[in-house]
Amino acid sequence: xxxxALSIFFLLAYAISWLLWSPLWLPxxxxxxxxxxxxxxxxxxxGPLLAAFITTVIFDGKPGLQLLWKRLFQWKPLTWTAxxxxxxxxxxxxxxxxxxxxxxxxxxxxxxxxxxxxLN
Numbered sequence: 867x868x869x870x871a872l873s874i875f876f877l878l879a880y881a882i883s884w885l886l887w888s889p890l891w892l893p894x895x896x897x898x899x900x901x902x903x904x905x906x907x908x909x910x911x912x913g914p915l916l917a918a919f920i921t922t923v924i925f926d927g928k929p930g931l932q933l934l935w936k937r938l939f940q941w942k943p944l945t946w947t948a949x950x951x952x953x954x955x956x957x958x959x960x961x962x963x964x965x966x967x968x969x970x971x972x973x974x975x976x977x978x979x980x981x982x983x984x985l986n
Contacts, residue, residue, distance in 0.1 A: 875914075875921040883913030 884891075887910040889902040903909070922930045962973045 871921055871925045874924065875917050878917035878920055879914040881913075882916050883910040886910045886913065 887907065889899040890907060892899050918934065919931065922934045926933075962975070966972050
């Protein structure tokens with residue numbers, strides 16, 4: 867039963883994410899799409915969250931959904947919260963340092979996290 871639930875979760879997570887990202891990648895296959903939202907690339911990250919809720923409803927019903935919702939908002943230790951918030955920035959800086967030491971160029975952080983950098 868756990869394998870089946872995990873398989874459904876991964877299938878849904880990928881399907882939802884790629885569906886939300888489809889207006890961004892379909893033009894590369896000469897498919898016309900409507901204009902997309904400014905931060906639509908971020909919406910694909912909601913795929914695993916939505917898949918978790920759907921999978922929980924399918925396999926555990928309402929009690930499982932209530933437990934998931936409760937655990938989602940339980941207070942986590944401050945250490946883990948800090949790690950979750952700051953680790954992406956640490957990775958970005960490490961990547962910049964690696965680029966600096968590998969070819970001598972510094973990354974341009976002035977356009978960091980702008981949507982236009984993904985659309986050009």
